[in-house]
Amino acid sequence: DGGITQSPKYLFRKEGQNVTLSCEQNLNHDAMYWYRQDPGQGLRLIYYSQIVNDFQKGDIAEGYSVSREKKESFPLTVTSAQKNPTAFYLCASSNYRVGGNQPQHFGDGTRLSIL
Amino acid sequence: GDSVTQMEGPVTLSEEAFLTINCTYTATGYPSLFWYVQYPGEGLQLLLKATKADDKGSNKGFEATYRKETTSFHLEKGSVQVSDSAVYFCALSGGRNDMRFGAGTRLTV
Numbered sequence: 001d002g003g004i005t006q007s008p009k010y011l012f013r014k015e016g017q018n019v020t021l022s023c024e025q026n027l028n029h030d031a032m033y034w035y036r037q038d039p040g041q042g043l044r045l046i047y048y049s050q051i052v053n054d055f056q057k058g059d060i061a062e063g064y065s066v067s068r069e070k071k072e073s074f075p076l077t078v079t080s081a082q083k084n085p086t087a088f089y090l091c092a093s094s095n096y097r098v099g100g101n102q103p104q105h106f107g108d109g110t111r112l113s114i115l
Numbered sequence: 116g117d118s119v120t121q122m123e124g125p126v127t128l129s130e131e132a133f134l135t136i137n138c139t140y141t142a143t144g145y146p147s148l149f150w151y152v153q154y155p156g157e158g159l160q161l162l163l164k165a166t167k168a169d170d171k172g173s174n175k176g177f178e179a180t181y182r183k184e185t186t187s188f189h190l191e192k193g194s195v196q197v198s199d200s201a202v203y204f205c206a207l208s209g210g211r212n213d214m215r216f217g218a219g220t221r222l223t224v
Contacts, residue, residue, distance in 0.1 A: 004158075033213075042204065042218040043159075058213075090158050101147035101166060101208050106158035 002027045006091050006107035012115045013078065013085060021076045021110045023091035030096035032074035033104060036060060037088040046089075049074055050096050078112060086113050117142040121205045121217035128195050128224050136190040136220045138179075138205035146207040148172075148181055148188040153202045153219070162190075162203070195224045 004025045013019045025032065031050045035043040045058030049068040063082025068074055074093075078085045088111050092104040122137040140148065147166045151159040163172030168183035177192045188205060205217040 006158075040219075042216045045213065048213060092159075103147075103149055103161050103164055103208070104159075104214055105161070106151075108158045109156075 004091055004093055004105060004107035006089075006110050008110060009108070011110055011112045013112060014115050016080045018077055018079050019112070021078070021089055021091075021112070023074045023076065023107060024072055025074075025091075025093045025105075025107075026072060027093055027105060028071075029093035029105070030071070031094045031102075032068065033092040033094075034058075034064070034066065034074070034076045035090045035092065037090060037109075043090065046076065088112075117146065117207060117209050117215045119205050119207055119215050119217040121203075121220055123218070123220070124202075125221040125223060128222070130197060130224055131194045132224075134190070134192040134195045134199070134222065136203055136205075136222070138188045138190065138217060140186050140188065140205075140207050142186075142207055142209055144209055146209040148179070149206040149208070149214075150177070150179055150188070150190050151204040151206060151216075153204065155201075159204060195222070197224050200224045 007022045033048040034046040044060050047066045049055035065077045090109045091107045094102040094104045118141045120139050149164045150162040152162045153159045163174040165172040165181035171180045179188050179190045202219045202221045204219045208214045
């Protein structure tokens with residue numbers, strides 16, 4: 001079955017450490033997204049990519065970095081510059097169409113906590 | 116910019132009660148509208164969608180109608196079950212291939 005796989009499900013970060021969250025999709029989607037979800041809040045866009053080797057900042061990109069070397073993969077690195085990284089991180093993908101309006105499909109998330 | 120406002124929760128209902136979760140939007144152009152559901156510890160699942168004015172999306176007994184005149188996309192279900200307990204998100208997608216989400220409404224049945 002096609003879908004989006006995020007790993008690990010739980011991740012712990014030490015002070016001053018960078019950590020990388022994995023996101024892989026086999027839906028043949030062009031566009032991929034990273035969101036942050038805090039308790040009781042909606043989703044906030046961190047980064048998105050509409051094509052391989054290209055990505056754009058979302059609303060809260062500071063302290064995060066991404067790469068898009070393959071269509072199927074869009075890893076997110078939470079750097080030490082992100083001072084409040086504890087959150088639930090969701091990866092999504094969609095078809096890319098001129099004019100937008102495509103639904104996004106989500107992985108099951110990674111919960112990141114500080115040690 | 117584009118935005119979505121949905122009713123604050125939590126919402127607590129008895130089994131078989133009628134559900135309404137209000138959602139209004141602000142957007143330029145003609146966005147598509149979506150409802151997503153999130154169960155504990157999981158990602159979001161697409162529940163239903165509508166792509167133009169007066170479209171009605173429906174799935175698993177849930178319905179929502181795209182009302183351009185009132186810029187609304189309220190979610191309804193005639194008889195909720197315990198298994199419907201989750202967080203529901205209203206969202207819109209405009210012309211930029213990104214998506215704007217409401218804050219989510221937690222439903223407990």
